[in-house]
Amino acid sequence: MNYRFADKVKALKPSAIREIFKSLSDPTIISFAGGNPNPASFPTDIIGKISSEIFSDPLRAASALQYSVTDGYPPLVEKLTKRQKEKFGMGTQNDKLIITTGGQQAADLVCKVLCNEGDVVICENPSFIGAMNAFRANGAKLVGVPLDDDGINTDILEEKIRQNGDKVKLIYVIPNFQNPAGLTMSAEKRRKVYEIAKKYGILIFEDNPYGELRFEGGHIPPIKAMDTEGLVLYCSSFSKILSAGMRVGYLQGPEEVVQKVVVAKQVNDVHTNIFFQMVCDEFIGKYDLDGQIAKICDLYGKKCALMLGEMDKKFPSCVKYTRPQGGLFLWCTLPDNIDVAQFVKLALEKKVAVVTGAAFLADQTETTHCFRMNYSMPTDEQIVQGVDILAQVINGLIG
Numbered sequence: 001m002n003y004r005f006a007d008k009v010k011a012l013k014p015s016a017i018r019e020i021f022k023s024l025s026d027p028t029i030i031s032f033a034g035g036n037p038n039p040a041s042f043p044t045d046i047i048g049k050i051s052s053e054i055f056s057d058p059l060r061a062a063s064a065l066q067y068s069v070t071d072g073y074p075p076l077v078e079k080l081t082k083r084q085k086e087k088f089g090m091g092t093q094n095d096k097l098i099i100t101t102g103g104q105q106a107a108d109l110v111c112k113v114l115c116n117e118g119d120v121v122i123c124e125n126p127s128f129i130g131a132m133n134a135f136r137a138n139g140a141k142l143v144g145v146p147l148d149d150d151g152i153n154t155d156i157l158e159e160k161i162r163q164n165g166d167k168v169k170l171i172y173v174i175p176n177f178q179n180p181a182g183l184t185m186s187a188e189k190r191r192k193v194y195e196i197a198k199k200y201g202i203l204i205f206e207d208n209p210y211g212e213l214r215f216e217g218g219h220i221p222p223i224k225a226m227d228t229e230g231l232v233l234y235c236s237s238f239s240k241i242l243s244a245g246m247r248v249g250y251l252q253g254p255e256e257v258v259q260k261v262v263v264a265k266q267v268n269d270v271h272t273n274i275f276f277q278m279v280c281d282e283f284i285g286k287y288d289l290d291g292q293i294a295k296i297c298d299l300y301g302k303k304c305a306l307m308l309g310e311m312d313k314k315f316p317s318c319v320k321y322t323r324p325q326g327g328l329f330l331w332c333t334l335p336d337n338i339d340v341a342q343f344v345k346l347a348l349e350k351k352v353a354v355v356t357g358a359a360f361l362a363d364q365t366e367t368t369h370c371f372r373m374n375y376s377m378p379t380d381e382q383i384v385q386g387v388d389i390l391a392q393v394i395n396g397l398i399g
Contacts, residue, residue, distance in 0.1 A: 177327025
């Protein structure tokens with residue numbers, strides 16, 4: 001049978017991260033490749049208690065197992081809207097918040113309701129592969145803008161907007177502890193990005209799944225906090241602060257846009273899992289969510305410091321890498337004479353997995369000498385051993 005696939009999926013490739021997981025069935029492999037939260041961060045006892053309470057009440061149990069509204073479990077929507085306003089200064093009377101099936105669905109639905117085939121989404125280069133594949137799947141053209149140490153290069157951003165004109169529908173950014181680079185956009189850059197979006201009448205998709213996982217430095221207000229013009233769609237989730245498997249995310253933005261997202265979601269999955277929305281609602285209402293987040297920040301801060309300390313001791317000076325103030329990732333750049341694909345292959349042969357930087361580029365045919373490392377999942381012993389092995393591979397390629 002000759003299967004004729006739709007044009008919009010022909011160019012899609014499997015996620016390099018998901019594909020590399022197939023190689024990790026060997027328990028002896030040390031993986032710096034994934035982006036999973038550490039299971040030690042899961043508040044299993046509290047989630048178990050909440051779940052028991054829900055199912056011990058017949059009315060609440062029925063609600064947890066029944067169809068519900070697409071917008072999201074109303075008490076959770078109300079609590080999140082209040083938390084966004086009180087803690088981060090986000091949200092106006094013209095905004096609406098919807099619960100999504102993880103942040104990934106938000107990226108897919110936003111592109112679906114805003115972009116026609118061939119429209120342009122401008123993104124940081126490198127950027128999150130999941131969002132980029134969502135944009136590609138909806139027929140959007142990705143235009144990458146390089147990152148400076150303090151975030152997206154705003155001069156090139158404006159240049160790309162002028163080059164692509166009315167085709168530009170979205171500016172996609174991850175301001176906090178960017179995936180994959182681990183960088184944080186400065187307050188000045190955030191203001192500049194907003195002013196550029198305002199100047200050209202373009203929406204910003206602010207993706208912030210890691211923003212509360214800061215273990216160093218001071219909080220920088222989200223771009224959404226300065227949004228007086230209805231230009232910013234803000235996305236986050238419970239994946240990194242409670243549980244990734246719950247698949248509970250949320251999108252907040254101009255009501256006119258979010259209402260279209262609601263309609264598109266009705267076609268997509270009707271609504272996000274109501275039981276887990278109820279769990280999130282109970283956690284916010286009755287337990288210490290900020291305390292839970294503080295514990296995760298402490299865990300990841302120690303792991304990041306350990307990884308950076310080992311790299312400082314063992315990596316040759318020709319290898320450059322970012323020093324995150326939060327999140328899950330750091331970004332390494334090899335010397336120009338080292339083939340990163342060969343490096344990744346040799347490292348895996350020696351039982352250490354990392355992800356090539358090519359997976360995170362808007363144009364995946366572009367040359368890169370970079371790779372991403374994750375510090376949230378490996379044990380301390382694996383971090384020490386794995387960095388040592390990577391250093392050996394790098395030194396072997398340098399000769």
